[in-house]
Amino acid sequence: MRIGPPGAERPAVLGADGTPLDLSAITPDIDGAFLSGGGVERARAALTAGHLRPAAPPQAAGGAGRRVGxxxxxxxxxxxxxxxxxxxxxxxxxxxxxxxxxxxxxxxxxxxxxxxxxxxxxxxxxxxxxxxxxxxxxxxxxxxxxxxxxxxxxxxxxxxxxxxxxxxxxxxxxxxxxxxxxxxxxxxxxxxxxxxxxxxxxxxxxxxxxxxxxxxxxxxxxxxxxxxxxxxxxxxxxxxxxxxxxxxxxxxxxxxxxxxxxxxxxxxxxxxxxxxxxxxxxxxxx
CATH class of the missing domain: 3.90.850.10 (Fumarylacetoacetase-like, C-terminal domain)
Incomplete structure (x- = not known):
């Protein structure tokens, strides 16, 4: 998944408990290069190893919900x-x-x-x-x-x-x-x-x-x-x-x-x- 305002989304993956985890250390975005270059396997390995951090606070400043792109x-x-x-x-x-x-x-x-x-x-x-x-x-x-x-x-x-x-x-x-x-x-x-x-x-x-x-x-x-x-x-x-x-x-x-x-x-x-x-x-x- 990709989280953030239009044009500035950050790549993320859902953890086992449903928490979005940041994939920015793996890839700048989820795109064709990621999909064809082994990105899914790298993301899965990082998730399994517990190397990923939460993608963002549950809500943005001012109480606005986190946008999913x-x-x-x-x-x-x-x-x-x-x-x-x-x-x-x-x-x-x-x-x-x-x-x-x-x-x-x-x-x-x-x-x-x-x-x-x-x-x-x-x-x-x-x-x-x-x-x-x-x-x-x-x-x-x-x-x-x-x-x-x-x-x-x-x-x-x-x-x-x-x-x-x-x-x-x-x-x-x-x-x-x-x-x-x-x-x-x-x-x-x-x-x-x-x-x-x-x-x-x-x-x-x-x-x-x-x-x-x-x-x-x-x-x-x-x-x-x-x-x-x-x-x-x-x-x-x-x-x-x-x-x-x-x-x-x-x-x-x-x-x-x-x-x-x-x-x-x-x-x-x-x-x-x-x-x-x-x-x-x-x-x-x-």
Missing amino acids: APVATPGKIIGIGLNYTDHAARTGAAPPTEPIVFIKPSDTVVGPDDDVLIPRGSSKTDHEVELAVVIGRTARYLADCDEAAGAIAGYTIANDVTEREFQFERGGQWDKGKSCETFTPLGPWLVTPDEVGDVTSLGLRLTVNGTAAQEGTTRDMIFGVHHLVRYLSRFMALRPGDVVITGTPAGVAMGSPDRSFLRPGDVMELEVDGLGRQRQRLVAA
Whole structure:
């Protein structure tokens, strides 16, 4: 994890009792160089040896809570997968894809897991999408099979693929228009290594808006599994350490739900994925 104000986050790891421990002696940041250069192993060894100190006081001066940033510093690219849950495709009236639907989100859409999300000017259909996010740990091209794909994964975290549906579908047919707005990819709080996640094919995902359940699903309902996606993407682009793949969302988004409203200023989203922690964002007008 990374703790501190935007642009000045410090790397940290959770101790056995949940206390964040400072990784600054191991690495200046959690980034592609750290992930591909044995940083995870060095951090694990230092944690096991008891060499790490608490990252910061429990609260900042003045009683303000300690901010958690995105768990990876400045991903090179964020690769999104559309319509990747059977229930989401059915709810929105879309045919299940025969190959993964791929889009790219700008890296500067990434914010911390509890940072505010801006509703863009002119928006009438801002929507939420709780997703399992995959962080790449080594350069990967033309991966031969799912075992090779698994070996390219550094870990997992939570993403909220916030989307403006009018921009996405009604402004010229380019999904990127609805995916690229500022603050539209809250990420974190933790980067959890594959051995700690366990069975990635059976993780529960949940999202509430103002305390009311909106999305609840499981990665068992993915059309294309995590390892398949990483292998597939490596055929079309080089995956680099620190890149993030957001793997799709289960049913329950406002689009396709007649009983649901799109997001408005003042709304609060809360997200969780089994074993990966929680997010909480407040919606504010841009």
